[in-house]
Amino acid sequence: MKTIIISGSSGFIGKNLINLISQTNKYQIITLDINNGIDLTQNEQLLSLPSFDIFIHLANLLYVPASYQNPEVFYRVNYLTTLNALELCRKNNAKMIYISSYLYGNPKYLPIDENHPINPTNPYAQSKYICEKLCEGYYRDFKIKTIILRPFNVYGIGQKGDLLIPEVIKQLKQGKNKIFLKDPYPRRDYINVIDVARAIIKAIDINEDYAIYNVCSGISYSVKEITDIINSKLKYPVQFIFSKSDRQHEIDETRGSYSKIEKELYWHPLVKFEDGIEAILNKENL
Secondary structure (H helix, E strand, O other): OEEEEEEOOOOHHHHHHHHHHHHHEEEEEEEOHHHOOOOOOHHHHHOOOOOOEEEEOOOOOOOHHHHHHHHHHHHHHHHHHHHHHHHHHHHHOOEEEEOOOOOOOOOOOOOOOOOOOOOOOOHHHHHHHEEEEEHHHHHHHHHOOOEEEEEEEEOOOOOOOOOOOHHHHHHOOOOOOEEEEEEOOEEEEEEEEHHHHHHHHHHOOOOOEEEEEEEEEEEEEEEEHHHHHHHHHOOOOEEEEEOOOOOOOOEEEOOOOOOHHHHHHOOOOOHHHHHHHHHHHHOOOO
């Protein structure tokens, strides 16, 4: 039975991943999370960790606007947690599964595949790209087997924060019948957290020394289309009021290709976006 460390285990993806992995009865799981008193940026807190076979690294800061407000924190935390995770992998001759992000900037073509040029356009994406290069270096210099997954816009039951869907859900739970949002036009490729967890599990046993995969749905939705879908499933529809976006380097559309991960890991998305939205609303009794 392989032993897996999951950093960021109490986070949105981490909880869903642990739930799915536990159902397989194939792996021993070690959880590693700052909410459990273990700070992955602090080497001295990692000395007592037992040996392991695979490190699934989810413990990075996220959310683009916050990375503009606190860039030093984003760069430091994301870099150090990844560096320390890789050092643990080097010392244990273990495999690294790094959960990266969308790094392609304003796309030159659609759908976006893994050969698309990398173009980080904000501190968060830049920090993730730096961490990818760190993974590449540890593979080159120390032969640390590494799988990098690039999820696009992750959503699902239990998601918190200031992202579009949880923000709408929060205001609906507050009983608001008018919800104010920014630009209705940007289109994003949304992938359900269950499908992201499935992709991570597929990456555990893949026999590749180093590989990068998009994790996406291949379909994009505008903000307006998402609010229309939400309204179509609400018991009591609300009014969405839009204004001009003030986000720096706004991207018109992201839409990914999952052909590589489908071919090599036999993964494809299973949760339809409309069904995923309905599941969230049902869970919240909306």
